[in-house]
Amino acid sequence: MNELLEQLAICIERGKVNLQSPFPVDLKGQEGADELTKRAIENSIPAEVILNESLMVGMQKVGDKFEEGKAFIPDMLIAAKAMNAAMVHLKPFFESGEVELKGDFIIGTVAGDLHDIGKNIVRMVLTGGGWNVIDLGTDVKAEKFVATLKEYPNAFIGMSALLTTTMMQMEVTTKAIKEVSPATKVFVGGAPLSQEFSDRIGADGYFPDPNKFVKYLSQAI
Amino acid sequence: MKKITEQIKKEKILLSDGAWGTFLQAEGLKKGECPELWNVEHREVVLKIAKSYIDAGSYLIETNTFGGNKIKLNHYNLGERTYELNKAGAEISREAAGDKIVLGSIGPTGKLLIMGDVTEDELYESFSQQAKGLHDGGIDAFCLETFFDIQEAEVAVNAVKENSDLEVILTFYFEKNQEGKFNTMMGVSPTIMVERFGNEVDIIGTNCSNGFERMISVVKEMRKINKDIPILVHANAGIPITTGIEAKYPDAPKIMAELTPSLIAAGANVIGGCCGTTPEHIKMINQAIHLYKTK
Numbered sequence: 001m002n003e004l005l006e007q008l009a010i011c012i013e014r015g016k017v018n019l020q021s022p023f024p025v026d027l028k029g030q031e032g033a034d035e036l037t038k039r040a041i042e043n044s045i046p047a048e049v050i051l052n053e054s055l056m057v058g059m060q061k062v063g064d065k066f067e068e069g070k071a072f073i074p075d076m077l078i079a080a081k082a083m084n085a086a087m088v089h090l091k092p093f094f095e096s097g098e099v100e101l102k103g104d105f106i107i108g109t110v111a112g113d114l115h116d117i118g119k120n121i122v123r124m125v126l127t128g129g130g131w132n133v134i135d136l137g138t139d140v141k142a143e144k145f146v147a148t149l150k151e152y153p154n155a156f157i158g159m160s161a162l163l164t165t166t167m168m169q170m171e172v173t174t175k176a177i178k179e180v181s182p183a184t185k186v187f188v189g190g191a192p193l194s195q196e197f198s199d200r201i202g203a204d205g206y207f208p209d210p211n212k213f214v215k216y217l218s219q220a221i
Numbered sequence: 222m223k224k225i226t227e228q229i230k231k232e233k234i235l236l237s238d239g240a241w242g243t244f245l246q247a248e249g250l251k252k253g254e255c256p257e258l259w260n261v262e263h264r265e266v267v268l269k270i271a272k273s274y275i276d277a278g279s280y281l282i283e284t285n286t287f288g289g290n291k292i293k294l295n296h297y298n299l300g301e302r303t304y305e306l307n308k309a310g311a312e313i314s315r316e317a318a319g320d321k322i323v324l325g326s327i328g329p330t331g332k333l334l335i336m337g338d339v340t341e342d343e344l345y346e347s348f349s350q351q352a353k354g355l356h357d358g359g360i361d362a363f364c365l366e367t368f369f370d371i372q373e374a375e376v377a378v379n380a381v382k383e384n385s386d387l388e389v390i391l392t393f394y395f396e397k398n399q400e401g402k403f404n405t406m407m408g409v410s411p412t413i414m415v416e417r418f419g420n421e422v423d424i425i426g427t428n429c430s431n432g433f434e435r436m437i438s439v440v441k442e443m444r445k446i447n448k449d450i451p452i453l454v455h456a457n458a459g460i461p462i463t464t465g466i467e468a469k470y471p472d473a474p475k476i477m478a479e480l481t482p483s484l485i486a487a488g489a490n491v492i493g494g495c496c497g498t499t500p501e502h503i504k505m506i507n508q509a510i511h512l513y514k515t516k
Contacts, residue, residue: 165253
């Protein structure tokens with residue numbers, strides 16, 4: 001891999017946003033995701049190559065550490081910030097259609113549940129993995145998922161629940177979605193869940209962490 | 222007044238209570254319902270839970286106010302009633318406890334400062350109102366529990382200390398990673414937590430998330446950092462196993478009782494339960510503590 005792209009991947013993994021950003025301390029005074037992405041484009045590296053071979057590689061690495069319990073929410077957050085700084089420069093290529101995102105993904109915490117920390121991490125990892133994420137927030141009723149699916153008919157759907165009392169809402173929502181669109185893939189996540197639960201309510205899968213899920217999705221499309 | 226720490230000096234080990242949330246669900250709390258509203262609308266049920274733990278032998282019982290911060294209550298359009306619902310919760314446990322100790326339960330808001338979900342001022346205001354209600358309802362000490370973020374815990378500790386001079390307990394919940402190390406989702410280890418708060422609160426501890434077995438490791442790590450501070454443990458009845466449509470807590474009262482001596486030996490001073498524990502668990506732990514003391 002090109003040295004510039006390697007350096008950029010490190011900036012994403014470590015969360016080095018730009019030249020001014022003081023973190024991480026050992027990269028202080030060095031260029032960050034912002035400057036390096038700009039330079040990569042100036043060097044005529046195709047936007048798709050920058051995205052797939054550098055930005056997503058960096059996100060994958062921090063995602064792997066998160067999965068192993070060696071990186072935490074703050075690490076994911078600064079990586080996502082660096083990713084956003086890089087994506088600003090790639091935006092024109094998405095808009096012109098030169099590069100396509102992987103697809104649409106609708107995400108939300110189910111009705112009756114207000115917990116969004118887990119959902120927000122999944123959103124960051126999906127965005128970093130090249131997905132267009134439509135975030136419906138918390139306490140999302142089944143009808144809202146269905147209405148949003150009409151706007152993004154090819155989207156995948158992900159639901160989150162933290163409470164054992166609200167996880168049953170996932171069954172209601174899955175049924176409502178499958179009724180209008182049987183082919184739509186619905187995934188569930190959250191502390192009290194399991195694959196067995198996912199099977200039982202008719203969803204298409206459960207994943208214990210966002211990283212495994214993004215890897216799965218990349219292979220599924 | 223340092224009621225609890227004085228008592229620990231005399232007794233060494235104190236018995237706390239068991240679960241409230243999972244108990245309320247068993248009593249009919251529905252999804253989407255605000256647990257703290259039951260302090261007013263189903264007062265008799267909340268009182269029954271509080272009494273059941275006193276009857277089981279608890280020296281300390283909590284209040285049904287874990288989610289009673291203004292930010293969480295706002296989701297139910299009850300933010301304006303923060304003071305009232307917390308005061309009512311404190312009064313119920315006070316009635317049940319008599320001369321035993323009432324711990325005013327304060328949980329996190331579920332919003333993260335670093336995500337920009339909430340400002341420090343909003344957090345402070347939210348915890349302050351809750352603290353005032355609990356204080357005026359007659360609690361003996363605050364139990365700030367299930368925290369995981371240093372920043373949010375700092376704001377909560379300040380809010381409580383600036384509104385009351387009662388004792389303060391602070392507990393974090395930790396998860397075990399593949400290498401066997403304990404951290405919160407923000408990357409805070411028991412070591413970091415005790416280093417940061419060991420001189421700021423009266424009692425430090427850990428709750429939820431783990432059964433007694435893992436809590437023994439967490440307490441050992443905390444004790445290594447601070448030899449003197451009392452340590453509280455409110456453990457789940459094991460790590461929940463999700464089978465089909467519900468979460469089950471695997472540790473029977475007997476299992477928790479068997480692990481109690483090791484938990485005491487690791488350095489715990491106040492012992493009780495969290496999710497999935499019942500008065501039956503508390504009774505058995507009580508017996509185990511007595512047995513340990515008489516040995």
